[in-house]
Amino acid sequence: MRANNQEPTWSLSDKAVMGLIIGLHAFAIWYFMQRPAAEPTPEPPIMQVAMIMPPDEPPPPPEPPKPPPPQPPKVVPKTPPPMPVEQPKVVTEVPVQKPIAPPPPAPPAPPAPPPPMPTLPSVYKLVLKEQPPKPTYPRKALKDQVEGTVSMLLTVDEHGVPIDVQITKGSGSFDLDTAARVNAMKYRFIPYQANGVAVKMKTTLDIVFKLSEQ
Numbered sequence: 001m002r003a004n005n006q007e008p009t010w011s012l013s014d015k016a017v018m019g020l021i022i023g024l025h026a027f028a029i030w031y032f033m034q035r036p037a038a039e040p041t042p043e044p045p046i047m048q049v050a051m052i053m054p055p056d057e058p059p060p061p062p063e064p065p066k067p068p069p070p071q072p073p074k075v076v077p078k079t080p081p082p083m084p085v086e087q088p089k090v091v092t093e094v095p096v097q098k099p100i101a102p103p104p105p106a107p108p109a110p111p112a113p114p115p116p117m118p119t120l121p122s123v124y125k126l127v128l129k130e131q132p133p134k135p136t137y138p139r140k141a142l143k144d145q146v147e148g149t150v151s152m153l154l155t156v157d158e159h160g161v162p163i164d165v166q167i168t169k170g171s172g173s174f175d176l177d178t179a180a181r182v183n184a185m186k187y188r189f190i191p192y193q194a195n196g197v198a199v200k201m202k203t204t205l206d207i208v209f210k211l212s213e214q
Contacts (some may be wrong), residue, residue, distance in 0.1 A: 004164075012122055016035065047187065075100070118195065120192075120194060121206060123203065124202070125203055126156060126186065126189040126201060127190045128188070129190050130188075132186065132188075135180060135183035136183065137179070137214055138173075138176060138179050141173050141176050141179075142214065147171075147174055147209055147210055148170075148173055148208075149171060149207070150170060150171050150177050150207050150209075151205075151206050152166060152180065152181035152204070152205050152206070152207070153166045154187070154202065154203050154205050155201075155202050156189050156195060156203055158191050158198040158199060159191060159198070161188065162184060162189075163185060163190075164183050165181050165184050165185060167180070168204075170198070171209065178207050180207040180209075184205055187205065189203065
């Protein structure tokens with residue numbers, strides 16, 4: 001029991017090591033006490049990180065089509081050489097200058113106006129063209145033994161034919177006047193000429209009824 005209560009014995013090397021340890025601790029305490037207070041370390045900035053999904057990978061390219069199997073070489077039949085074609089002859093037409101037509105002749109001058117018509121007489125004694133027929137004596141006047149002369153004014157056209165008869169002086173007998181009028185329409189005259197042109201004209205005519213001539 002006594003032996004367990006004995007104090008431990010320190011060797012010289014142990015003491016040297018213990019002293020070195022104590023000296024290092026003292027130096028460290030003194031060193032930290034001499035240093036200035038450290039500045040507060042700024043907090044690092046907060047970074048926001050967004051997760052970006054990678055793009056979908058494109059589908060793989062389609063496989064290139066397989067080349068068709070080689071075809072057997074075509075046998076091209078030999079064609080005979082083309083027959084020579086005769087080229088058509090090109091005829092160059094030389095333009096022919098057309099003769100210039102002469103100007104049309106001037107229109108003829110209008111005919112001269114006819115000379116003015118001369119002043120015609122109101123009544124003219126026309127010449128008979130042919131022998132006139134003998135007047136027919138009315139039976140009643142012949143029975144009553146009536147005689148007389150009928151004076152008339154005739155209008156004769158361009159052909160010498162009477163177209164109108166007017167009694168200017170009667171015989172006093174209606175029958176004789178009527179017979180004279182009918183007989184005058186059978187006369188034919190030579191037309192009146194004015195500047196060589198036949199025109200209408202009035203003429204006088206007397207027809208006499210006599211019993212002695214019957």
